[in-house]
Amino acid sequence: xxxxxxxxxxxxxxxxxxxxxxxxxxxxxxxxxxxxxxxxxxxxxxxxxxxxxxxxxxxxxxxxxxxxxxxxxxxxxxxxxxxxxxxxxxxxxxxxxxxxxxxxxxxxxxxxxxxxxxxxxxxxxxxxxxxxxxxxxxxxxxxx
Amino acid sequence: xxxxxxxxxxxxxxxxxxxxxxxxxxxxxxxxxxxxxxxxxxxxxxxxxxxxxxxxxxxxxxxxxxxxxxxxxxxxxxxxxxxxxxxxxxxxxxxxxxxxxxxxxxxxxxxxxxxxxxxxxxxxxxxxxxxxxxxxxxxxxxxxxxxxxxxxxxxxxxxxxxxxxxxxxxxxxxxxxxxxxxxxxxxxxxxxxxxxxxxx
Numbered sequence: 001x002x003x004x005x006x007x008x009x010x011x012x013x014x015x016x017x018x019x020x021x022x023x024x025x026x027x028x029x030x031x032x033x034x035x036x037x038x039x040x041x042x043x044x045x046x047x048x049x050x051x052x053x054x055x056x057x058x059x060x061x062x063x064x065x066x067x068x069x070x071x072x073x074x075x076x077x078x079x080x081x082x083x084x085x086x087x088x089x090x091x092x093x094x095x096x097x098x099x100x101x102x103x104x105x106x107x108x109x110x111x112x113x114x115x116x117x118x119x120x121x122x123x124x125x126x127x128x129x130x131x132x133x134x135x136x137x138x139x140x141x142x143x144x
Numbered sequence: 145x146x147x148x149x150x151x152x153x154x155x156x157x158x159x160x161x162x163x164x165x166x167x168x169x170x171x172x173x174x175x176x177x178x179x180x181x182x183x184x185x186x187x188x189x190x191x192x193x194x195x196x197x198x199x200x201x202x203x204x205x206x207x208x209x210x211x212x213x214x215x216x217x218x219x220x221x222x223x224x225x226x227x228x229x230x231x232x233x234x235x236x237x238x239x240x241x242x243x244x245x246x247x248x249x250x251x252x253x254x255x256x257x258x259x260x261x262x263x264x265x266x267x268x269x270x271x272x273x274x275x276x277x278x279x280x281x282x283x284x285x286x287x288x289x290x291x292x293x294x295x296x297x298x299x300x301x302x303x304x305x306x307x308x309x310x311x312x313x314x315x316x317x318x319x320x321x322x323x324x325x326x327x328x329x330x331x332x333x334x335x336x337x338x339x340x341x342x343x344x
Contacts, residue, residue: 029161046187047228064161083160085253086211089182089246113159113256 001102001123006061012054014061015121018105025098025134026118027068029080029091033136035128039095042122059109062119068096072116077142079114084139096134103130146235148193148222150176153266158256162189165211165255167201167266175201175266177214181223181247188233189226192247194218198267205263207254215249216240223247 003015030039043060050056066076084092099106104122111117145151150168158165164180174195181190196204196218203209215221221243224235 043228049229079160082158082253082256083164083180085250086158086164087180087182088248088250090180111159 001104002125003105003121003123005124006121010054010057010061012057014054014058015105015107018107018119018121020099020101020104021106022099022101025068025096026065026120027076027094027096028063028065029139030093030095030136031091033093033138035095035131035133035136037128039091040122040128040131058121059119062107062109062121065106065118065120066114066116067118075114076116080139081142092139094135094137094139095131096137097131098134100130100132145171146222146232147172147174147195147220148176148178148224148235149232150178155262157258167205170195174219177201177204178224179211179249184225187228189228189230191224191226193222193224193235195220202263202267204255205258205266207257209254210251211249211253211255212251215243 001020006014028039030036040063042063044057048060050060066072068076080094083090099120102123102125104120104126107119107121109117109119147170149170150166151171152169152173154166154168156163156166162180163178166178168176170176175198176193176195178191178193181192183189192215194215196214200209200214200217204211204214218240221238221240222235223238225233227233
């Protein structure tokens with residue numbers, strides 16, 4: 001896998017320590033009940049720019065995802081429902097998926113409030129079809 | 145500078161790809177609470193920014209009122225559009241009544257649990273700033289006309305000022321604000337407060 005696009009405008013090595021995982025299931029919030037290209041754009045691709053902190057730069061260059069398993073589901077739903085409760089018009093569906101070969105690399109990047117957080121770095125050849133849909137759920141369904 | 149711009153003590157209460165709920169002070173030392181709304185079709189980020197009283201902010205942080213209730217009693221509300229570098233593109237001052245219902249928070253949403261230290265930080269920072277403003281005791285009426293000390297009725301507060309204005313009103317006010325008599329105790333009887341102050 002090549003990662004030239006991610007590194008074209010930075011000296012930071014964002015994929016250091018990252019690895020491929022085609023077995024686990026992950027989740028990312030999306031806008032509707034189908035995945036659109038804009039749902040898979042990183043902050044950097046949308047235009048966010050910052051200087052000098054590789055952790056932040058690499059965070060903006062990757063996509064935020066969460067691992068989706070028995071241990072993580074409850075806290076992820078709690079977090080997403082809080083977001084949804086505050087901003088009902090923001091992304092309201094959960095895209096649950098697996099990675100296919102050569103989609104990209106992952107790094108476990110837990111935060112203070114989210115130990116199940118991962119950052120996904122798309123390979124140069126990444127296409128949305130390199131994600132295998134497991135399920136799409138509406139966040140609202142968890143309110144009931 | 146616009147009132148909704150947070151210039152100090154910016155703190156994110158909830159983060160989920162974007163700062164979803166955050167708090168801080170504007171340059172006038174008013175408490176500002178902001179929240180993410182959505183990303184529009186032109187790739188701009190929309191936010192609410194509310195200027196709220198200290199009481200409202202502390203009630204919200206302590207989970208006594210919901211975010212919806214906070215918006216209802218906000219002093220000012222703005223809808224702010226920003227680019228992906230968080231630079232303000234446009235903003236509008238709005239009223240609660242004119243908010244598109246789709247943008248309102250769900251009525252059961254409270255602040256996430258926040259360390260007490262953070263709440264105290266906001267409370268004490270606010271009170272110490274505002275007590276400094278009232279060191280000039282030639283304007284005692286302005287003290288109790290605003291809502292910074294809502295649990296002290298005017299009469300009691302005036303007495304506080306008068307009692308100490310002959311020697312050290314400044315330290316008295318600061319002591320009332322923090323840390324011996326905390327804000328939440330300010331509604332208690334003068335006897336209680338005097339007892340506490342006796343140990344200062």
